[in-house]
Amino acid sequence: MSTTISQALQPAFATGEFITQVFLVSAALFMLLAIAMFYRAVKGPTTQDRVLAVNVLGTNTVVVLALLGAGLGEPSLLDIALVYALLNFLMAVAISKFTVERGGVL
Amino acid sequence: MIETIRTVAIVGFILVGLFFTLVSATGVIRLPDVYSRAHTASQADTLGAGFALAGVALALGFSTTSFKTVLLLFFIFITNPTAAHAIARAADEEGIKPWTTDDDRTDADLYEEAMADE
Amino acid sequence: MSELFAGVLFAFVLAAALATAAFRDTLTVIVVFAAYSLGMALFYAFLLAPDVAMTEAAIGAGVTTLLLLLTLAKTVREDTDRLVERVNIPAVVVFGGLLVVMLATLGEFPAVGADDAMAWYNPEVTQHYIANAYDDTGVKNAVTAVLAGYRGFDTFGEAVVVFSAGVATLIVLNKEVFTRE
Amino acid sequence: MRLDAESDTYTESQIIMTTVRIVAPFALTYGLFLTFHGADTPGGSFQGGAIIGSTILMIAFAFGIEPTRDWLANRTVVALAAGGTAVFTIVGLIPMLYGDNFLAHPFFEEQWGIDTKWGLEAIEIGGVAPIVAGVVMGMFFVIAAGFVVEEVDVDD
Amino acid sequence: MSDNRTLVPLSASSTNRNTIEYAVRTALADGPATLRLVYVHPPEVHADDSREQAATDLLKRASVWANEDGEQFDAELTIETAQLGTDEYLFSPSDIADTIARDAIQTGANRVLFDPSYDPGIGAPLLRPLEYELARFDAFTVEEAPAGRSARRTPFLARTSLPQIGAIFVISFVFYQILAADPTYWFEIVTGVVSAAIVAIGLSQVTFTRNPTWQTPARLVRHTIYIPYLLKEIIKSNILIAAVILHPKLPIDPRMTRIRPAVWGSLPMTALSNSITLTPGTLAVRIDGRTLTVHTLVPAAREGLFAGDLERAIRFVFYGREAAEITSPEQRGEAELIDSTDEPSSWEQDDGAPTDAAEEERTDTEPPTMNETDEGDDT
Known part of the structure; x- marks a missing residue:
């Protein structure tokens, strides 16, 4: 039903260019923070640090997708954000098992 | 008038969200060890995401789509602390000692320790 | 303003890709690659290809990382003291040359969504799909119409390939996992 | 080093288990939702199948792979992957039985008045999604079982 | 020899x-x-x-x-x-x-x-x-030799029952209709029912460990009071932590602590430890039965943890008003600072080694709890 939803939403976005710009700029700023967080993924030092950084990046991605969805007038991007919201913690859970005895308890 | 208030509110929410995400990024970079970094990762970041998503929900108005942002928020609030816990637990299982104030180990030392453990 | 976003996103993806290539330790590479996958999903979303972005999200967040981690847990990881991969000079030279050539042609490409964009290279077919997909198949998502309808043979092949990949893994690992009850 | 067998045993984290208990139904529902809505909204059966598979991976990581495999029964996984391929093939072959082409969806409308749409839905929902979900789960369990050279009885 | x-x-x-x-x-x-x-x-x-x-x-x-x-x-x-x-x-x-x-x-x-x-x-x-x-x-x-440590696992499947299947079915169906955004179209109803049935039959054993009881609705109501309270706590301490992190000198004093909250069962424990983790300055590191190992970032967060406000709120949500009255962990002597997560806790002598979570649950005298999110219905 994507067409009907986005049509129904048109009035909401009619608040103007300004809000659209706000969403796009803030998405860019969130991305800038993402680069800062990525520093930790590169630096480490431990694997846990890296996973932590990627986990934070995942949350950030959810936000950026939502902002993009609002900024570009494309509500379907929220569905993609939902996938990350549901599955993002999987890697942290996996690594918590993996680092214990090299996966011996998997 | 109402439109203006709404616009201001949206911008306000997003700015607050940006601020807390900035705190989170700063914390992730500045703090000394994995345990303290996990603090900001799970907390400041969750709140930042919460405010930003609230801004988006406000912009979308009362519709089924804006309900999805509430769902997003709900799942983030459940899964993020769990992820932080999982990471901290993994660090503890591997025997990484938490940093304390009387501890002058640097990142490089922690790295050496991590490599020696493996 | 969307250019600003695209620029920052590009920097992020580039950094993630370089880090993925540079790290030597496999575990680190897997973790950093997950960050790259996040960036790519954002790129697809930004270019309004939600189907592809969704695939990247579902596969990147859920499946790839976990399967790679599991494989790593079940095999022997080379212990290494070096953090980053050694740079292979001849490879860098070849790649640099290729990069220059590609960048040189980049300027000749039409903009995304432009009238002379590549998507219109074969105007009859593209236009036909866009104009008739809904009437022909009754499906609103043109991507699905093409995948399952017009290009059904191809999709059938892909489905069989996925199935064969599963069977092949079974054979290669010589497991009787699925025969014992 | 904690030595006595009790404290040295690895126990799963309650927090992770409970969170997975909560999230798993939502993830599975969402996977099924995407599968059923491939025709009209972005996403589709491939993505849906991947998320359904991920749900099982989630459960396996939280509760242990062996118990999950015992619970799921190998038959389910094989049935999903092989059944999906069979459904896809059969839907494609039906028009051929009546002398039309392989996967000729419009045939259903001409012959029985079933909208063309349902042909597409059938191969998406009944074919692609189960294949992807089954193969994701299957590969996961196979890799988890590890590499084994020909079984040798070393006990005697 | x-x-x-x-x-x-x-x-x-x-x-x-x-x-x-x-x-x-x-x-x-x-x-x-x-x-x-x-x-x-x-x-x-x-x-x-x-x-x-x-x-x-x-x-x-x-x-x-x-x-x-x-x-x-x-x-x-x-x-x-x-x-x-x-x-x-x-x-x-x-x-x-x-x-x-x-x-x-x-x-x-x-x-x-x-x-x-x-x-x-x-x-x-x-x-x-x-x-x-x-x-x-x-x-x-x-x-x-067996690879790694042997892992002891509690059986993760409970016996299935009609109330469980029903509850999951309803949750799944409601979630599906929210996603579908058009509950009047017959296709959504049919596929929704099919999906919910698959989820209910497939996962009812996984999600619930006990049957939902008549207390569940009361808990739901109390949850709606708890969420704003939690949000207030989160924002309050987030501002505190933000000040610490952005402070040029980074005045942190991280310490490991251990508490044994007066909360029973795995869902309340998870709700508590996730609340603890969400509240800035405290992070649940380990959970062994009822004993929580918590990493604290600043002294203020430590005091808050030992005073047990969150714990009291969780008790209120799960057991009602009377249970909220129990004294704070500090007064009970069930809170301590530790140097290493390996050292035994000071209260361990009383009841032997920290027992496995499931065993502890089984010997509980507290009312059995529904092992599923009550918040799930809030969506």
Whole structure:
């Protein structure tokens, strides 16, 4: 039903260019923070640090997708954000098992 | 008038969200060890995401789509602390000692320790 | 303003890709690659290809990382003291040359969504799909119409390939996992 | 080093288990939702199948792979992957039985008045999604079982 | 010389520590034993001393471990070390197997125990072929140490029941219709019912460990009071932590603490520990039964944790108003600062070792709780 939803939403976005710009700029700023967080993924030092950084990046991605969805007038991007919201913690859970005895308890 | 208030509110929410995400990024970079970094990762970041998503929900108005942002928020609030816990637990299982104030180990030392453990 | 976003996103993806290539330790590479996958999903979303972005999200967040981690847990990881991969000079030279050539042609490409964009290279077919997909198949998502309808043979092949990949893994690992009850 | 067998045993984290208990139904529902809505909204059966598979991976990581495999029964996984391929093939072959082409969806409308749409839905929902979900789960369990050279009885 | 002799071939491997531990534990189970640690040298074109030195180091380290582990038992443990293959050219699995077998028979070993990732260094993982070769000899048994620690798991499947299936069905169906955004279209209803049925039948055993009870709705109502309270707490302490993090001097004082909150059952514990983690300054690191190990970032967060406000709120949500009255963990003496997560807690003497979560749950006298999110319905 994507067409009907986005049509129904048109009035909401009619608040103007300004809000659209706000969403796009803030998405860019969130991305800038993402680069800062990525520093930790590169630096480490431990694997846990890296996973932590990627986990934070995942949350950030959810936000950026939502902002993009609002900024570009494309509500379907929220569905993609939902996938990350549901599955993002999987890697942290996996690594918590993996680092214990090299996966011996998997 | 109402439109203006709404616009201001949206911008306000997003700015607050940006601020807390900035705190989170700063914390992730500045703090000394994995345990303290996990603090900001799970907390400041969750709140930042919460405010930003609230801004988006406000912009979308009362519709089924804006309900999805509430769902997003709900799942983030459940899964993020769990992820932080999982990471901290993994660090503890591997025997990484938490940093304390009387501890002058640097990142490089922690790295050496991590490599020696493996 | 969307250019600003695209620029920052590009920097992020580039950094993630370089880090993925540079790290030597496999575990680190897997973790950093997950960050790259996040960036790519954002790129697809930004270019309004939600189907592809969704695939990247579902596969990147859920499946790839976990399967790679599991494989790593079940095999022997080379212990290494070096953090980053050694740079292979001849490879860098070849790649640099290729990069220059590609960048040189980049300027000749039409903009995304432009009238002379590549998507219109074969105007009859593209236009036909866009104009008739809904009437022909009754499906609103043109991507699905093409995948399952017009290009059904191809999709059938892909489905069989996925199935064969599963069977092949079974054979290669010589497991009787699925025969014992 | 904690030595006595009790404290040295690895126990799963309650927090992770409970969170997975909560999230798993939502993830599975969402996977099924995407599968059923491939025709009209972005996403589709491939993505849906991947998320359904991920749900099982989630459960396996939280509760242990062996118990999950015992619970799921190998038959389910094989049935999903092989059944999906069979459904896809059969839907494609039906028009051929009546002398039309392989996967000729419009045939259903001409012959029985079933909208063309349902042909597409059938191969998406009944074919692609189960294949992807089954193969994701299957590969996961196979890799988890590890590499084994020909079984040798070393006990005697 | 005792009858019980175990031969352990060692190579550079990350699971050596566990193997030694396992070897000592199983060997000493019935009386005094001898542990013979051997290193089999791989064939080498250029013999050099560094390899031999590495082998010596490895064996020395392994004996230290074995001694350490052996002290825990009454029976006496003798440790021998040896390096094999220094003067031979060992090429195939059968060569190595012969060398190990010869040594085992000469020294009278009755058991050969392998590390799960034993690799004699001749280029391929050869554990299986090796075990196969060694199985030819009758003088000793061949065994492989279990990989890693044994994991104890509670059975994750509960018995399924109609209320469980019904509850999941409703939650799943509602979620589906929210996503579908058009509950009047027949296609959504049909697929929604199909999906919800699949989810209900598939996951009802996983999601619930108990039947939902009549208390569930009351908890739901109390949840709606809890969420704003939690949000207020989160924002309040987030501002505090933000000030700390952005402060140029970074005035943090991280410490590990341990508390035993007066909360029972796995869902309330998870709700509590996730709330603790969400509240800035505190992070749940471990959970063993009812004992929570919490990492705290600043003293203020520590005080808040010990005062037990969140704990009280969780009790209010799950057990009602009366339960909220229990005193704070600090007053109960169930909160402490710790230096290492390995040290036993001060209250452990009272009730023995920290028991497994499930056991603790089973012996609970508290009202049984619904092991599913009540918040799930809020969506």
